[in-house]
Amino acid sequence: MESAETRVSQRRSPLDLIMSQIRRKRTAADRKPLGRFLSRDRTGIPEDGEAEGREERGQSSGVAVAAESERDVGWGGVCVFLQRLGKKSDSRSLSLAHCDLTATDLLELATLLQFLPQLEEVDISWNDLIGGCLKALTSHLHHVGGIRKLRLCSCRLDTDDVAALGEALGSVLLLEILDLSWNSGIRGGALQGLLGKLPPPLRELHLVACQLTAADAAVLGGMVSSLPKLCVLDVSCNPQLTQEVDAGGFRALASSLCHTASLTTLRLQACGLTADSLDALGGSLRCLPALQELDLSCNKSLAGGLNRLTLHLTHLTHLESLDLHLCCLKHTDLEALIQVLPSLTALTELDLSSNKEAGGVVHPLVSALPLTQMRRLPLNSCSLNQESFTALALAVPYLRSVDVSWCKVVGGRLALLLDALQPSVILELRLSSCELTTDDLHHLAAVCRRGCLSSLRLLDLSYNGSVGDDGWTALLAAGGLGSLEEADLSLRPSSCAPCSAWLPALLGALPRLPALTRLALQRWTIGSRDRKQLDHCLRKRSVLLEWDPPNTDGAASSFKATDQESPEESRSEE
Numbered sequence: 001m002e003s004a005e006t007r008v009s010q011r012r013s014p015l016d017l018i019m020s021q022i023r024r025k026r027t028a029a030d031r032k033p034l035g036r037f038l039s040r041d042r043t044g045i046p047e048d049g050e051a052e053g054r055e056e057r058g059q060s061s062g063v064a065v066a067a068e069s070e071r072d073v074g075w076g077g078v079c080v081f082l083q084r085l086g087k088k089s090d091s092r093s094l095s096l097a098h099c100d101l102t103a104t105d106l107l108e109l110a111t112l113l114q115f116l117p118q119l120e121e122v123d124i125s126w127n128d129l130i131g132g133c134l135k136a137l138t139s140h141l142h143h144v145g146g147i148r149k150l151r152l153c154s155c156r157l158d159t160d161d162v163a164a165l166g167e168a169l170g171s172v173l174l175l176e177i178l179d180l181s182w183n184s185g186i187r188g189g190a191l192q193g194l195l196g197k198l199p200p201p202l203r204e205l206h207l208v209a210c211q212l213t214a215a216d217a218a219v220l221g222g223m224v225s226s227l228p229k230l231c232v233l234d235v236s237c238n239p240q241l242t243q244e245v246d247a248g249g250f251r252a253l254a255s256s257l258c259h260t261a262s263l264t265t266l267r268l269q270a271c272g273l274t275a276d277s278l279d280a281l282g283g284s285l286r287c288l289p290a291l292q293e294l295d296l297s298c299n300k301s302l303a304g305g306l307n308r309l310t311l312h313l314t315h316l317t318h319l320e321s322l323d324l325h326l327c328c329l330k331h332t333d334l335e336a337l338i339q340v341l342p343s344l345t346a347l348t349e350l351d352l353s354s355n356k357e358a359g360g361v362v363h364p365l366v367s368a369l370p371l372t373q374m375r376r377l378p379l380n381s382c383s384l385n386q387e388s389f390t391a392l393a394l395a396v397p398y399l400r401s402v403d404v405s406w407c408k409v410v411g412g413r414l415a416l417l418l419d420a421l422q423p424s425v426i427l428e429l430r431l432s433s434c435e436l437t438t439d440d441l442h443h444l445a446a447v448c449r450r451g452c453l454s455s456l457r458l459l460d461l462s463y464n465g466s467v468g469d470d471g472w473t474a475l476l477a478a479g480g481l482g483s484l485e486e487a488d489l490s491l492r493p494s495s496c497a498p499c500s501a502w503l504p505a506l507l508g509a510l511p512r513l514p515a516l517t518r519l520a521l522q523r524w525t526i527g528s529r530d531r532k533q534l535d536h537c538l539r540k541r542s543v544l545l546e547w548d549p550p551n552t553d554g555a556a557s558s559f560k561a562t563d564q565e566s567p568e569e570s571r572s573e574e
Contacts, residue, residue: 074115081112093121097151101127103136110140119144123151131156131185138168147172153206154182162186163193175199181208181234191219198223204232212238214249221256230260236269236295242277254280258287266291269323270298275305282312291316295323297351306333314343321349325378329355334365341368349376353403356381362388366395378403380430385409389416396420401428405460411435415443423452432488433463441471448480455483462490462520469501476505485515490546491523499524503534510537520546 079089085099094116096109101124113119122144124130124137134157141147150172155161157180169175178198180186187210198205205227212220212235224230235241242250254277257263266288273281273296285291294316296302296309306329313319322344324337334357341347347370352358358365359382369377377395384392384407396402397420404410410417411434441461447453459481461467472489491497499506503526510516519538524547526534531550538545 074112078112078115081108091116091118094119095121095123096127097123097125097153099124099127100129102129103133106130106133107136110137113137113140114143116144118146120146121149122147123149125151125153125155125179128154128156131161132158134161135164138164141168142171145171146174148174149177150175151177151179152183153179156185157183157190158185159190159193162190166193166195166197169194169197169199173199174201176201177204177206178202179204179206181206181210184209184211187211187213187216189215189219191216191223195219195222196226198227200227201229202227203229204234205230206232206234207238208234209237210235211240213240214243217241217249218252221252221254224253224256225259227260229262231262232265232267233257233260233263234265234267235271236267237271239270239272241268242272242274250277251280254284257281257284261287262290263288264290265293267293267295268299269295272301273299274301275308278302278305278309282309285309285312286315288316290318292318292346293321293323294319295321297323297325297327300326300328302333303328304330304333307336310336310340313340316344318346319344320346321351322347323349323351324355325351326354329357331357331360334358334361338364338368341365345370346373348373350374351376351378352382353378354381356383359383359385359388359407363391366391369395371395371398374398375400378430380405380407380432382407386413389413393417393420397422397425400426401430402426403428403430405430405432405434408433408435410440411466412437412440414440418443418447418452421447421452423450424455426453426456428458429453429456430458430460431464432460433492436461436464436467436471438468438471441467441475445474445478448475448478451480453480456481457483457515458486459484460486460488462488463492465491465495465497472499472502473505476502476509479509479512481513483515484513486518487516488520489524490520493523495523496525497523499526500530503530507534507537510541516541516543518544518546522547 075089075091082089082096085096085101085105087096087099099105101109106124109124130137134152134155152165157165162180175198186207191212205224207220210216220235224233241253257266268281271277302324306324306327313322327333329337329352334352334355338361341350350369352365358379362379362382362384371394374395375398377392377399378401379388379392380403382388384404386409389404389407389409392404393416396417402417402421404417410431414431414434414436453459499521526547528550535545
């Protein structure tokens with residue numbers, strides 16, 4: 001007789017037998033619900049307690065998908081916003097300077113910050129329509145707490161804006177650079193909104209041209225005292241900052257520098273510094289052993305009192321750059337400076353340009369400098385004479401930049417300077433308004449052919465109308481300027497001359513100037529056909545061509561507003 005099992009198997013359909021064999025081969029751990037393939041509703045029947053796990057995974061997966069979808073939509077909004085302003089999308093850098101942003105744009109930008117969690121740099125400078133409504137943006141800064149650079153230059157910020165910024169800085173604890181320059185509305189007490197609010201990691205603070213007063217200087221001193229990591233402090237172009245030194249304004253700021261031992265750059269250009277200001281500043285220099293750059297330029301009231309500072313410069317053993325241009329320095333000031341130069345063993349840049357009397361001390365100056373490491377020694381507008389020009393030639397072999405513009409003694413003697421150049425060392429050569437001759441440019445052409453200027457990036461030969469066509473042609477045909485990025489061959493504002501004689505040489509030279517980005521040819525006249533040819537040639541290479549509009553009736557009608565000497569030259573004569 002057939003067993004019961006045999007009878008049951010005979011009554012089962014072939015499909016049942018197949019499925020039974022499949023189930024025997026699969027373990028319990030890897031079984032999957034077959035019902036989804038076989039049942040009519042195709043929902044499937046979970047096995048081995050799988051339902052609960054799948055439900056949890058489904059919920060979490062749904063949340064993740066939704067969040068990712070929201071981020072994608074948000075990032076798309078960011079891209080659309082930036083594209084509308086002609087900017088490229090970057091998750092780490094938001095650069096919206098010069099975009100004519102309105103209060104509405106600022107509010108839209110604020111709502112998009114949540115989709116930029118990796119943002120590190122924000123620059124909305126030069127948007128003066130957002131002044132008075134900065135809180136719309138700062139109230140959302142907590143979404144981008146990783147910001148390290150924040151620039152708000154020339155935004156017409158007012159007291160309320162600065163206060164709103166101060167409240168928001170508590171959520172931007174990694175901030176390293178804060179630039180509020182060119183906002184005159186933060187003078188007169190607005191800085192109080194930042195007192196005690198700046199994050200300790202701040203490394204750079206820029207407050208250029210904010211019309212800060214002596215009272216603001218005292219507040220700034222309190223801010224600086226709480227920034228132990230501050231490396232750069234730039235308060236240039238605030239002429240009222242040093243008023244009432246004895247009343248404690250600037251003196252408080254100067255004394256606060258004793259708490260910034262890490263300071264490497266201090267810029268006080270055009271701050272109305274006086275001899276008394278130098279007394280206040282000098283006492284703090286011994287507390288700044290790391291200082292590398294000191295800019296005291298454009299402070300004409302320093303004349304006759306520089307010795308109050310030079311006594312303290314010996315403490316700046318790491319000083320690399322000292323800028324004293326346009327300070328109306330007297331012979332006694334220069335002598336005091338020369339005495340301490342040997343102790344500034346790290347010095348690589350010294351700017352004494354636009355100080356008329358500097359031309360008489362070039363020889364002792366060069367003798368006191370660490371020449372082998374000097375890189376910049378501009379002496380433009382310094383009334384150089386033949387003796388001082390000869391002394392300068394001793395320093396030229398080591399310099400990366402040579403600037404003797406507005407020194408008439410150079411004309412006819414350029415060979416002395418050029419013969420001192422070391423091949424492939426100099427990067428900038430500025431010879432504006434030097435009364436150069438045709439022979440000078442022939443000599444310059446010879447130096448180019450020898451490869452001595454193969455690394456030159458900037459060449460300024462402007463305001464040298466006494467050079468003949470043959471000189472310009474020789475220079476342009478010489479070659480050897482493969483690294484040149486900027487060239488200025490412009491004439492004086494009151495001049496006008498045709499360039500047709502040497503234009504073919506210029507067109508032939510362009511293929512040998514692959515790095516060129518800017519060419520200035522102002523006041524040179526040219527035919528319409530040649531003009532179109534040159535303009536087309538340079539536009540294809542994205543070279544900025546600076547020349548005067550066509551169809552003008554000469555210099556008298558076109559340049560009346562600019563018919564004057566260089567500002568540097570006129571100031572140096574004061």
